[in-house]
Amino acid sequence: MARLMNLVLNVWRQKNKSAAGAFVRYEAKGINDHMSFLEMLDVVNEGLSARGEEPIAFDHDCREGICGACGMVINGVPHGPAKSTTTCQLHMRLFNDGDEITIEPWRAAAFPVVRDLFVDRTRLFNGLKKIKGWVPVDGYHNAGPGPRQSQEQQQTIYPITECISCACCLEACPQYSKIELARREGETDEQFEARKRAAHERGFVGAAIIAQTMRFNYDPTGKLKRTIPAVIDVIHERRQNP
Ligand code: SF4
Ligand code: FES
Numbered sequence: 001m002a003r004l005m006n007l008v009l010n011v012w013r014q015k016n017k018s019a020a021g022a023f024v025r026y027e028a029k030g031i032n033d034h035m036s037f038l039e040m041l042d043v044v045n046e047g048l049s050a051r052g053e054e055p056i057a058f059d060h061d062c063r064e065g066i067c068g069a070c071g072m073v074i075n076g077v078p079h080g081p082a083k084s085t086t087t088c089q090l091h092m093r094l095f096n097d098g099d100e101i102t103i104e105p106w107r108a109a110a111f112p113v114v115r116d117l118f119v120d121r122t123r124l125f126n127g128l129k130k131i132k133g134w135v136p137v138d139g140y141h142n143a144g145p146g147p148r149q150s151q152e153q154q155q156t157i158y159p160i161t162e163c164i165s166c167a168c169c170l171e172a173c174p175q176y177s178k179i180e181l182a183r184r185e186g187e188t189d190e191q192f193e194a195r196k197r198a199a200h201e202r203g204f205v206g207a208a209i210i211a212q213t214m215r216f217n218y219d220p221t222g223k224l225k226r227t228i229p230a231v232i233d234v235i236h237e238r239r240q241n242p
Contacts (some may be wrong), residue, residue: 002032002033002034003032003033003093003097004030004031004032004033004097005030005031005033005092005095005096005097005098005099006027006028006029006030006031006097006098007027007028007029007031007040007095007097007098007099007100007101008025008026008027008028008098008099008100008101009025009026009027009028009044009100009101009102009103010023010024010025010100010101010102010103011023011024011026011056011103011116011117012103012104012105012113012116012117013056013116014105014113014115014116015115016113016114016115017112017113017114017120021113023102026044026048028040028043028044030043031043031092032092033091033092033093033095034091034092034093035091035092036063036088036089036090036091036092037074037080037087037088037090037091037092038058038060038063038070038087038088039092040092041056041058044056056116056117057114057115057116057117057118058070058072058116058117058118059071059117059118059119060088062088063088064088064089065085065086065088065089065164066164067164067165068086068164068165068166068167069166070086070087070088070166071086071087071106071119071166071167071168071171072087072103072104072105072106072117073103073104073105073106073107074087074090074101074102074103075101075102076102078106078168078171078172079166079168080094081094082094086164086166103117104117105117105118105119106119106167106168106171107171108170108171108172108173108176108177109177109179109180110123110170110171110176110177110179111123111124111167111170111171119167121165121167122196122197122200123170123179123196123200124165124167124170124206124208124209125165126197126200126201127200127205127206127208127209128165128209128212130201130205130209131205131209131212131213131216132216133209133212133213133215133216134216146220146221147220147221148220149219149220149221153218153219153220156218157215157218157219160211160212160214160215160218161215163208163211163212163215165208167208169206169207169208170206170207170208173206173207175204175206176203176204176206178203178204179199179200179203181195181196181199
């Protein structure tokens with residue numbers, strides 16, 4: 001039988017990346033313990049909208065633990081208290097009536113706050129572009145049969161495909177967070193974005209991107225039509241031809 005809870009939330013509110021943010025206290029009443037954490041935030045947002053207040057911004061897409069968009073820090077723990085569980089898969093049954101919950105966005109400089117709990121993960125996606133982290137044969141035309149994958153190859157690749165690009169590991173990485181650019185006077189949005197992308201491309205790509213590089217280099221389909229060797233190819237090449 002469903003349990004109903006009343007909770008107190010301390011939520012980080014911040015209008016945009018340059019505004020000062022602060023924790024705001026909300027009461028979340030009548031929360032059903034069958035809800036997911038994001039559904040609980042939806043209920044809080046319905047109440048805020050009904051009162052004419054700005055809803056809490058947070059990122060999400062699949063809500064089934066696949067896309068990695070929903071990362072946030074709950075009570076000081078990335079993705080919250082459940083082991084091996086994304087925020088969208090976190091269930092309210094893990095909380096108790098009367099609990100006070102602190103909810104913050106990723107804090108690393110690499111992922112600036114867009115609004116409230118929603119951060120800009122552009123640097124992560126720039127890393128995937130840098131290593132051409134996709135299968136280059138996508139399209140609607142008939143490209144013919146792809147190269148066959150052995151079971152052994154599938155078993156090697158599968159664990160690396162489990163990365164969902166949530167950026168949690170990069171959030172924690174001190175080397176990844178080093179790049180922090182200040183906007184120059186008179187610089188347009190486009191110029192600032194281009195300078196940022198160039199700096200990210202020169203920087204350390206981080207653990208998640210290195211794993212994806214391995215994934216696309218092990219995958220026989222991923223090797224097709226590559227125009228630039230991926231990072232690991234370059235490393236191997238240097239080892240073989242120092
Ligand atoms: S490797 Fe990093 S980005 Fe990928 S799922 Fe794990 S924590 Fe998230
Ligand atoms: S919304 Fe996609 S993993 Fe959580």
